[in-house]
Amino acid sequence: MSDQSLYAPRVPIFPRRVSGGYRTLKWWIMGVTLAIYYLTPWLRWDRGPNLPEQAVLVDMVNRRFYFFWIEIWPHEFYFVAGLLVMAGLGLFIATAAMGRVWCGYACPQTVWTDLFLVVERWIQGDRNARMKLHTARWDLRKLRLKGTTWLVWLLIALATGGAWVFYFTDAPTLARELVTARAPGVAYFTIAVLTFTTFVFGGFMREQICIYMCPWPRIQAAMMDEGTLTVAYRDWRGEPRGKGLRRQAAGDLRVAGPVIGGRSPLIPMPGLPNTTTGAALLAEGRDTRPPGDCIECNACVNVCPMGIDIRDGQQMACITCALCIDACDQVMDRIDRPRGLIDYVALSDAPREAAGGAPVPAWRHVLRPRNIAYFLVWAAFGAALVFALFIRPDIEMTVAPVRNPTFVTLADGSVRNAYDVRLRNKNGEARDFRLSPALDTEAEIAVEGHEGAVVRVPADTQDRVRVYLTAPADTAMARAAASDARLWVEDLSSGDRAHVDTTFNGSDNR
């Protein structure tokens, strides 16, 4: 039917600088998140002589995760799983309460794009200058400006990729090795990959990542409801829109947002009054309503890092960064109209507000039963993790009875069971552990290769030893099919004791 191209080129976006409450908040979040990312590996933490002194360290080689005073061993991976569950639930809460607030404020793609935009603006100038430069012929000046921008981006990207690898090994050591070209190849490779992705994603892909690559917008759409606060245009206040003297001139009005680039269609979400109807009536000269507050200054469109028009209604490409709110509020102040033509509004408020009702305060949208339920689940996980952290024992032993064979008969007729025992020493120095059976047992204990059942476990390691319990011939234990047994472990340097219950198989066990 039409000769529409199968492929669409990216339409470049040149967001204008804006200032306001949300922009200030975003500067702070950007500063704090970037500082956390770049500086965390350099924080030191004293753990004693044999342990790393990096505060946050993911030690893959030795299978340890250090977080300040917390040390996670592989068998405690449930802490990490719990944190991931909390992160997931946290996104549930944020999305149900305030829509794509993560996308708009804290997502690395948003933060780094924002940072790259600062660089771009600093070197090339604001929106108009950048647009002019973009369409200008390639000459020395354009080459210099674009080249400088890309160089700074590349340096930021390099620092970003560089910071990542510091989380996995001692940062100062690796930094020295990196500079002197003695670092492992995988470090250089990781830095190269992350430098490339940061440079391309933050400098050139930008909104394309959010629209085409990220699965999160699709999931979020399912987690929002009509009570969720999202960035919206109060069209009942703004329409019919128009510019100055020509505001009544019908032909000037936009009926619906154009499809920009390959972006998804800009269809208003169900529930919002259809903006086309009023405008269409106006276009036909039959709308006799007084002009609305929107003066079609396009400030909201010009500041948008996604290049969309929020007045088209809720749409997939909107990351709710709220910069259009700041831009519109400035204009409303200037024309002496109340702020909030573009604002955080819930869909459920639209019909009531349109009919003249007062706005519902934001906290009533945040403190809804659904969000409170999410929060309670989230808090329960958090409390459980903290609880688990505090009841972690200092001495840890796991006992696995050897079942091949279940028991061994010895020359004197006594019956012996073997156990694979893992002893974990979480201290910074080697410690001696003495293993013993329960006091009232008939069985005697021996540890393969360790006199007196005392095992020395080196600092911060786990040792596996084979422990034997031997029940003398003709005792009840030796004859029974199975009886209860208990192994005690004592940390000889601290005197702490712990025990594990297990089973002893007698000669009747066949």
Add this chain to the structure above:
Amino acid sequence: MSERRIDPVTGTETTGHQWDGIEELNNPLPRWWLWTFYATVAFSLVYVVLYPAIPLLRTATGGVLGWSTRGDVAQKIAAANAGQAEMRELLVSTDLAMLDRDDALSSFASNAGAAVFRTNCSQCHGSGAAGAVGYPNLLDDVWLWGGTIDDIAYTVRHGIRNEDDPDARWSEMPAFGQILEDEEIATLVAHVQSLPGGQDPLAGPGGELFDMNCSACHGTDATGDRTIGAPNLTDAIWLYDNSTERLTDLISNGPFGVMPAWGMRLSEAEVRAVAAYVHGLGGGEAPEAPAPDAGDMPE
């Protein structure tokens, strides 16, 4: 084909597909997506040239790099062997009786020995080394030929009743079915069955028969002789079980258990490693000579 049209709300062409009135918009793909697709195609062409790729009737194209998963494994095994070479040499040159003085070496030996055991020994002795009827249990404290680590290494190296190795352990119990009457064998069976219970080997109905036929190897106290592999008959362990049928058969026809001379198939380092592993299974005995009363291994 169904009808394509321009969607009035978005101004986008539809694909003509519709489900219950919901129409699919024909949004164009981003151009960079197309370039990414071309890049993957280019990558695959390079890959096909460099690596094994296209299956043929009997084999596949090899790729100019000559890389293969098998070659990769062989390379890694070679690298692992090279990395262990030093420990192997140390293991061969170390006196086995002194092995437990070196924690790293003894841990290397018993881990390597566990692998050797699983591959070569578990078929007869079981994956848990608990043995089977006629195949000794290596976990207990009873040894036919001695339980020090050197004894075990010798047995592994030269085997038992192995004619290919002149140094093999050699035990020879006659088939008493050709020497004794059936009633005499029955009497001996009952006598042997009562030995672990404290029966005097030389007394009772079978005492005289035992003295004349068995005590030469098993001893007048029936505790056996390790130098000729004669088992102790007074302990609780039976290499074959103690049922009347089994013992009658054993005494009548003789036991002729064999074990390969592993020194002919395994390297000296592997023999020593598996000896260290077996010695550490719970029944290993301390070397006799150096320190008297050095404390035995678990009973």
